[in-house]
Amino acid sequence: MKLRRIASLALILALAPFHAAGTETVERLHLLIPAGPGGGLDTTARAIGEALRAAGVRSPVSYENMTGGGGGRAMAHFIETADRQTNTLLINSTPLIIRSLQGLFPHDHRDVVPIAGLVGEYGAFVVRNDSPLESWPSLITALEANTGALNIGGGSVRGSLDHIVLALAMEASGLDPRRVRYLPYDAGGKAMLALLGGEIEVLSTGIGEAVGYARSGDVRILAVTAPDRLAQLPEVPTLTELGAPLVFANWRGLFAAPGTSAAAAADFQSEVAAALATEAWRTAVDRFGWTPLALEGAAFGDYLDKQADVLESTLKALGFIR
Amino acid sequence: MAYRLTLLGLLLAGLAYTWLAQQIPMDPWTAEELINARTMPTVYGALLSLTLLILLLRSIPPVAAVPAGRLVRGAGVAVLVVAFAALLGPLNLWMGLGLLLLATGWWLGERRWLPLLSLAISVPLLGFLGIELGLGVYLPD
Amino acid sequence: MLEGIATGFATAFTLANLGWVLFGCLAGTLIGMLPGLGPITAIALMIPVSYSLDPAGGLIMMAGVYYGAVFGGSTSAILINAPGVASTVATSFDGYPMARDGQGGRALAIAAYASFAGGTLGAVALMLFAGYLAGLALAFQSPEYTLLLLLALSSVVVLASPGTRLPSLVTLLIGLMLGTVGTDQLAGIPRFTFGRLDLADGLNFVLVVMATFALAEAFRMVLQDDAPASPSVSGSQLRLPLDTSRRLLPVVGRSSVIGFLTGVLPGAGATLASFFAYDVEKRMGDGSREAGVAAPEAANNAASTGSFVPLLTLGIPGSGTTAVLLGVMLSYGLQPGPRLLSDQPEIFWGVIVSMYLGNLILLALNLPLIPLLARLLNLPAPLLIPLIIGFSLVGVYLTTLNGFDLYLMLGLALLALVLRWFAFPLAPLLLGFILSGLLEENARRTLFIAEGGWSVLLERPAFVILGILILLVWLFPVWQRLRAAPRH
Numbered sequence: 001m002k003l004r005r006i007a008s009l010a011l012i013l014a015l016a017p018f019h020a021a022g023t024e025t026v027e028r029l030h031l032l033i034p035a036g037p038g039g040g041l042d043t044t045a046r047a048i049g050e051a052l053r054a055a056g057v058r059s060p061v062s063y064e065n066m067t068g069g070g071g072g073r074a075m076a077h078f079i080e081t082a083d084r085q086t087n088t089l090l091i092n093s094t095p096l097i098i099r100s101l102q103g104l105f106p107h108d109h110r111d112v113v114p115i116a117g118l119v120g121e122y123g124a125f126v127v128r129n130d131s132p133l134e135s136w137p138s139l140i141t142a143l144e145a146n147t148g149a150l151n152i153g154g155g156s157v158r159g160s161l162d163h164i165v166l167a168l169a170m171e172a173s174g175l176d177p178r179r180v181r182y183l184p185y186d187a188g189g190k191a192m193l194a195l196l197g198g199e200i201e202v203l204s205t206g207i208g209e210a211v212g213y214a215r216s217g218d219v220r221i222l223a224v225t226a227p228d229r230l231a232q233l234p235e236v237p238t239l240t241e242l243g244a245p246l247v248f249a250n251w252r253g254l255f256a257a258p259g260t261s262a263a264a265a266a267d268f269q270s271e272v273a274a275a276l277a278t279e280a281w282r283t284a285v286d287r288f289g290w291t292p293l294a295l296e297g298a299a300f301g302d303y304l305d306k307q308a309d310v311l312e313s314t315l316k317a318l319g320f321i322r
Numbered sequence: 323m324a325y326r327l328t329l330l331g332l333l334l335a336g337l338a339y340t341w342l343a344q345q346i347p348m349d350p351w352t353a354e355e356l357i358n359a360r361t362m363p364t365v366y367g368a369l370l371s372l373t374l375l376i377l378l379l380r381s382i383p384p385v386a387a388v389p390a391g392r393l394v395r396g397a398g399v400a401v402l403v404v405a406f407a408a409l410l411g412p413l414n415l416w417m418g419l420g421l422l423l424l425a426t427g428w429w430l431g432e433r434r435w436l437p438l439l440s441l442a443i444s445v446p447l448l449g450f451l452g453i454e455l456g457l458g459v460y461l462p463d
Numbered sequence: 464m465l466e467g468i469a470t471g472f473a474t475a476f477t478l479a480n481l482g483w484v485l486f487g488c489l490a491g492t493l494i495g496m497l498p499g500l501g502p503i504t505a506i507a508l509m510i511p512v513s514y515s516l517d518p519a520g521g522l523i524m525m526a527g528v529y530y531g532a533v534f535g536g537s538t539s540a541i542l543i544n545a546p547g548v549a550s551t552v553a554t555s556f557d558g559y560p561m562a563r564d565g566q567g568g569r570a571l572a573i574a575a576y577a578s579f580a581g582g583t584l585g586a587v588a589l590m591l592f593a594g595y596l597a598g599l600a601l602a603f604q605s606p607e608y609t610l611l612l613l614l615a616l617s618s619v620v621v622l623a624s625p626g627t628r629l630p631s632l633v634t635l636l637i638g639l640m641l642g643t644v645g646t647d648q649l650a651g652i653p654r655f656t657f658g659r660l661d662l663a664d665g666l667n668f669v670l671v672v673m674a675t676f677a678l679a680e681a682f683r684m685v686l687q688d689d690a691p692a693s694p695s696v697s698g699s700q701l702r703l704p705l706d707t708s709r710r711l712l713p714v715v716g717r718s719s720v721i722g723f724l725t726g727v728l729p730g731a732g733a734t735l736a737s738f739f740a741y742d743v744e745k746r747m748g749d750g751s752r753e754a755g756v757a758a759p760e761a762a763n764n765a766a767s768t769g770s771f772v773p774l775l776t777l778g779i780p781g782s783g784t785t786a787v788l789l790g791v792m793l794s795y796g797l798q799p800g801p802r803l804l805s806d807q808p809e810i811f812w813g814v815i816v817s818m819y820l821g822n823l824i825l826l827a828l829n830l831p832l833i834p835l836l837a838r839l840l841n842l843p844a845p846l847l848i849p850l851i852i853g854f855s856l857v858g859v860y861l862t863t864l865n866g867f868d869l870y871l872m873l874g875l876a877l878l879a880l881v882l883r884w885f886a887f888p889l890a891p892l893l894l895g896f897i898l899s900g901l902l903e904e905n906a907r908r909t910l911f912i913a914e915g916g917w918s919v920l921l922e923r924p925a926f927v928i929l930g931i932l933i934l935l936v937w938l939f940p941v942w943q944r945l946r947a948a949p950r951h
Contacts, residue, residue, distance in 0.1 A: 030460075042507070043790060064460040066864060069660030070646060073865070076660060077462075104646075104653065105660060151912065157651035159349065183908055184649050186900075189779040189786065193729060196777065197601040199912065212778060212798035287794050319349055325885050332633070339640055339655070346647075346654050356910045359647045359654060362903045363640070370636040377629055383886055392686045399685050399852070400873060403678075406856060407869035419857055423849045430685065432845035441846055449857065453497060457508050462864055 029058035030088040033065045034074030040208075044252045045091040047284035048118055051275035058271060071096060072105030079111055082257040089115060089268065090257075094250040097308050098160055101315055109304045112255035113265050116272040117295030117303060119285070120249030123165035123225040124236075126203040126210045128195060129218055136223040136242050139202065140173050147179035153200035155188030155209065159320040162191075164311065165225060165248055166204040167318055172244035177318060195219065206250060207233070208289055225249070232289065251293055251307075253300055269297045325382050333374040340367030398429050415461055416446035416454075467804075468590065471812025474519050475820055483520050484817055487527025488825045492832075494528075495535020498858030501548045501669075502532035502784045510791060518795040519810055523817035525791055529784060530821045533733075533767055534578055534829060537760060538836055541570045543851045545677035547858060549668055549897050550733035550763040553741040555676060556890060557755030566752075567837040572701045573753055574760045575829045577715050581761030582822035584719040585726070585768030590815050594804075596727050596769075597776040603728050605908040606920050610929035611728070612902040615735055617936050619891045622746045625940070627888055634882060635891035641666055641875075642899020649907055661867045669862040671896050674875035675889050677855035681848050682880045701830055707753060714744055714754045715761040722762030726769025729781035734897055736766035768818060775799055775811060 031049050035041040042065060049061040066074040071092065078090050090112060100108035125136065133139045142149060154162025163184070167177035183200055185191035188209040195203040196218060203210070203219075211232060213219040221236045225248040229238060239246045256268055275281055276294060285292055295303055315321045343363035406422045413421070424442040432438055453459050474480065487509070494505040509528050513521035533548065540546035541558035554574060561570040603611075616635060623631045644655045645665025656662040703711070718740035725736035740762035744754045770781040778800035780786035792799050797810060804811045842850065859872055879889055913920055920926055 036503075039786075039790075043794075046510075062458070062460050064462065064864075066462075067664060068863065068865060069663040072660045072663060102651075104663065157646070157649060159651050181911075183911060186648055186904060187780075187786070189789075190729065193600065193773070193777065193779045194604060197604050199604040199908075212800055215798070216800050218800075289793075328881055328885060332637075336636075342655060347652055349650060349652065355907070356914060357907050359650050359652050362906070363643050363654065366636050366640050366643070370633065370640070373629055373632050373636065377633070380629075385885055386687075388686050388884075396682055396685045399682065399848075400877070403852065403856065403873050404870070407866055407873075410860070410866045410869070415857065415860060419853050422856070423853050426849035426852060427845050430845035430848055432843070437846060441850070445850070445853065452493075453500075453861065457494070457500075459500075459508075459861065461861075 028087055029061045030085075031061065031063050032074055032078055032085075032088055032090045033063060034067070034071035034090070034092060036065055036067050041091060041093055041252060043288065044118060044290075047281065047288075048091075048254070048272070048275060051278045051281035051284070052271060054278045054280040055271070055274040057274050070099050070104055072099065072107075075105060075107045075112075078255075079107055079258055082259050085257040086260070086264070088257060090255045091252060092255060093252045094161055094307070097304065097311055098164065098315070101308065101312050102159065102320055109255075109308065111258055113258065113260045114297060114301040114304060115254040115256050115265065115268045116276075116297070117251050117253040117293040117300040118272075118276075119290040120251045120293040121206040121208055121291065122230070122249050123162070123169075124205060124207045124210045125166075125169065125222045125224075126195065126205060126214075126219045127201065127222060128198070129220055131201065131220070133202070133222070136237065136239070136244075139222060140175070143170075143175055143180070147175060148181050150201045151181050151183050151199070152202040152204060153183040153185055153191045153194050154204040155185055155191040155206075157184045158182060159315065159318065161250055162188075162204045162206075164314055164318075167314055168246050168248060168310070169204075169223075169225070169239055169244060171314070171317070172239065172246040177314075192219075211289060226291075230291070248307075248310075249291070249293070251295075251303070253293070253295070265297065272296075325385060326378065329374050329378050333371055333378070336367050336370040336374060340364060340371065343367055395430070399426060402426050402429065416450045419449065420446040467808050467812045468816070470809050471814075471816035474809050474813035475523060475816040480520050480523050480813075480817070481820070483516065483524040484527045484820050485824055485828075487524035488531040488821055488828055491528035491531020491533075492535040492825070492828065493531075495532030495547070496538050497535075498539075498545075498547070498854045498861060500532075500858075500861065501536060502529050503787055505529075505532040506784060506787045506791070510787075510794075513791055513794075518792075518797055518807075519813045521791065521795060522788075522810065522814050523821075525788055526814055526817050527821045527824070529767065529788070530578075530582060530764070530818075530825055533763065534575070534825055537574045537578070538571065539854070541574060541756070542567060542836060542839055543677060543847075543854065544680045545851065545855055545858070546672055547669065549672075550737050550766070551759070552672060552676075552734070552890070552893050552897075553737040553759035554756060554763075556741060556759075557752040559680075561752050561756065562837075562840060565840075567840050568701060568833055569703075569753075570756050571833045571837060572703065572830070573711070573756045575826055575833065576703070577711070577718075577757040577760040578764045579822050579826040580715045581719045581722055581764035582768055582825075583819060584716070584761075585723045585765035586815060586818040586822070588719075588723045588765075589768050589771060589818070593772050593776055596772045599724075599727055600729060600773045600777060600779070600781075602923075602925055604923075605905040605912065606923060607925045607929060608728075608905040609902065609909045610926060610933060611735070612898050612905065614929060614933050614936065615738055615894065615898060616902070617933055618742050619738070619894050621936050621939055622742055623888065623891075625943075627886070628940075630885075630887040631891045634887050634889060635895040637882075638892035638895025638897075639899045639902070640895075641671060641892075642896045643903070648900055648904045659867075661865060661871075665900070666871070666896070667859070667863050667868065668897065670859045670868050670872050671875065672893060673855035673859050674872040675879035675892060677851055677858075678872060678876035679879035679883060679889075681851040681855070682876060683883060684844060684848050684851075686880075701833060710749065710751070711753060711757045714748060714757050717743065717748075718758040718761040719765040722765030723769040725762070726766025726781070727772045729770075729773050729779055732770050732781050733763045733766035736762040736769075738894055764822075771814070771818075775803060775814070778803075 031045045033042050033045045052058040053061050127133050156162045163182050170177040188205050194200045214221050223239050227247045343360050346360050406418050409418045420442045427438045491505050494500050505528050536548040536551045537554050540551040540555040544555050544559040546552045546555045558570045620631045721740045722736040726732040737759035740758040744758040748754050770785050773779045773781045774785045780789045
């Protein structure tokens with residue numbers, strides 16, 4: 001018996017340093033990513049982490065990919081353990097607002113402290129190059145004749161981003177978004193394949209998914225949801241100039257834990273601002289073709305509130321929230 | 323007997339699943355469709371129940387019996403797995419793993435301390451060094 | 464084309480790039496063997512390293528990591544029945560029984576040779592046919608996928624031996640049902656989640672496979688105590704007798720073709736390929752266990768190579784792994800797609816040539832490792848069983864970082880144990896689970912499109928061919944009975 005006790009004691013002693021390795025030092029930063037490694041959110045998190053390190057304001061920077069519950073698990077974990085998360089930032093994106101509006105998880109963006117909006121991606125409406133739909137007005141004309149005539153696809157489930165952007169654009173063009181036939185695919189790439197293969201006639205997606213195919217001449221982008229024409233696609237009109245006033249971006253931004261003091265939040269903000277000015281960040285933005293959003297603290301919070309209002313009325317109109 | 327009970331249990335689970343499938347909420351889009359969020363689960367549940375009914379009516383295949391002592395050993399291992407999961411919070415993954423290896427080895431009849439301890443120490447240590455430090459995979463505390 | 468190949472060799476055969484292939488293969492193999500870390504994680508973890516390389520070097524290294532990780536996954540599938548990647552599930556069907564009979568070294572060696580052959584044949588096919596096959600990926604839309612998936616699911620039930628058809632159907636349906644847990648892929652509605660966030664993303668693949676294969680097997684060993692015949696692993700197991708190699712050669716050839724063609728289709732390419740190849744060899748080939756290991760391994764490697772077709776020619780990732788690779792390419796400012804070949808031929812050909820190299824280096828790297836790995840099985844049961852349990856639990860925890868999943872896993876393992884005890888085959892359960900979401904998604908889209916009229920579907924040639932194949936599979940038992948009848 002005694003021997004056993006000594007042995008387990010020895011084991012605990014031998015393993016004790018492991019636990020100590022987890023303790024935090026002042027300057028470190030931890031980024032909580034509510035998505036698996038390799039995706040857009042993860043890429044953005046690692047890029048901003050690298051920029052924070054390059055700016056010399058944080059080191060080391062660690063990353064935690066916490067999937068589950070469509071991002072809800074990371075959110076819940078962040079809020080529950082807020083008192084231990086003083087050196088942690090959560091990265092998130094537009095689906096946070098959509099999913100909390102739909103009641104898929106109990107928290108929303110007001111439960112965390114907005115630090116900065118980093119990048120945004122505008123929506124694009126895409127057709128095959130040989131499509132008879134020559135322009136956005138011709139698409140609208142076709143839909144006005146028979147709203148259900150075209151299969152319009154997107155890279156996410158009904159009631160999520162691609163569908164909502166489509167619905168907003170339809171509404172802005174005077175059509176009933178509920179009558180549009182939306183076909184969901186489980187990834188933007190699959191939806192693009194369906195467009196190229198002719199299963200769908202129109203694709204609603206982010207600009208990033210479409211720009212390469214537009215350059216290679218496989219597809220044409222009919223319109224984008226940006227406020228002004230984009231530098232990378234100067235020939236593509238915006239919905240606003242086509243008479244359908246809609247500006248919508250899928251943002252990615254950083255949040256601090258609830259209960260973060262105003263001073264601590266201001267520190268985070270200035271650190272992120274320093275990171276956004278680094279060469280490392282600019283290189284990443286160029287590499288991935290992101291559109292910088294550069295919204296700080298309160299401005300980011302206002303932006304989110306406004307987007308939440310727009311989304312709430314759309315989701316209600318679509319029947320996704322009652 | 324145990325075979326029939328298992329089939330019966332599965333049948334009940336299949337029926338419960340089919341019933342749950344009918345409770346899936348519908349949005350206005352899904353409801354209009356030929357095949358919606360409830361369709362496939364209903365088909366699976368119904369097919370499963372039907373297949374199990376046929377199997378219940380058939381003869382029992384020969385099954386090896388498990389001695390009671392073995393069942394106790396198996397239950398003990400299950401308890402150790404639960405203990406590992408429960409201890410993940412207070413302990414750390416690698417410490418928990420060390421204890422799990424040690425306890426399970428002991429429970430299964432290994433009485434030599436040297437191999438037991440070397441396994442229980444080296445494997446978590448390698449895991450910690452390789453996965454947590456080497457690859458930088460972050461583990462929550 | 465010849466010019467292109469020459470460019471490719473020139474790119475891949477620089478000293479630095481050779482070094483990166485070697486490094487990638489080694490890192491990939493080691494990461495792939497770790498619990499819960501598959502090719503996706505391996506590639507994602509190597510991304511920071513790739514930033515310091517030029518595009519060709521970085522992609523060549525990543526291709527090495529990919530192959531290495533796939534092979535590393537086969538190792539745990541064979542040795543302890545713990546396939547960490549969906550595409551190696553079929554390898555464990557015959558590989559693990561071989562390992563238990565003291566043939567672990569032989570099984571690993573066959574896996575290594577078959578992977579090498581499959582990967583190399585795949586690379587040749589990719590080089591010759593990439594341009595033409597892009598059309599195949601485009602011709603395959605939701606209706607064709609639906610039938611392809613139905614074909615896979617029917618095969619596993621109908622082609623099973625007559626006595627296990629109904630039990631196979633039971634486990635297949637349980638698998639399909641487990642696959643419906645979580646958020647509905649089309650409507651975004653949570654199903655069978657009981658309001659728990661832990662279930663909203665569905666059950667993780669690693670969880671289901673570790674529970675039903677590795678953990679359930681550990682429990683079976685506790686209950687049944689048949690210590691594996693102490694294997695004497697020696698170098699001799701690595702050398703295949705001439706007649707065995709001659710027998711396996713056509714198996715590998717057939718499986719590579721099946722694998723490559725299935726791999727070209729974006730979706731569950733490599734997994735479907737390995738199941739198809741296994742089924743074909745077990746039902747129509749000689750049915751030996753060696754063939755049962757060689758077929759899925761050749762097929763999944765050829766399929767991994769095939770999945771580069773849609774990635775390189777259309778810019779569309781066919782699997783989670785190639786999606787991460789796409790991210791890597793984008794980060795270099797490369798836009799994979801129709802113009803990659805014309806704009807940056809050195810990248811296109813460099814990657815392809817590095818595949819030959821990767822496969823060769825992988826073989827050279829792994830053969831010496833095999834005796835060391837197989838020695839793991841020499842551990843006495845009271846030490847081996849805890850190791851398997853620990854491996855599977857840590858694998859799941861590292862994948863989801865959620866303690867709740869461990870309880871779920873134990874429950875699933877006990878269910879699988881009971882099913883196995885009563886001779887229900889578990890392979891259909893896994894296949895059903897893996898394909899459940901894909902089947903439902905594609906079936907629902909197909910019906911959505913067909914609402915206008917069913918004749919639309921009959922105008923699709925691939926759809927009709929697949930429909931006929933399914934009919935043939937269903938007629939197989941009838942044919943079997945007719946053939947057997949005159950003997951009575």
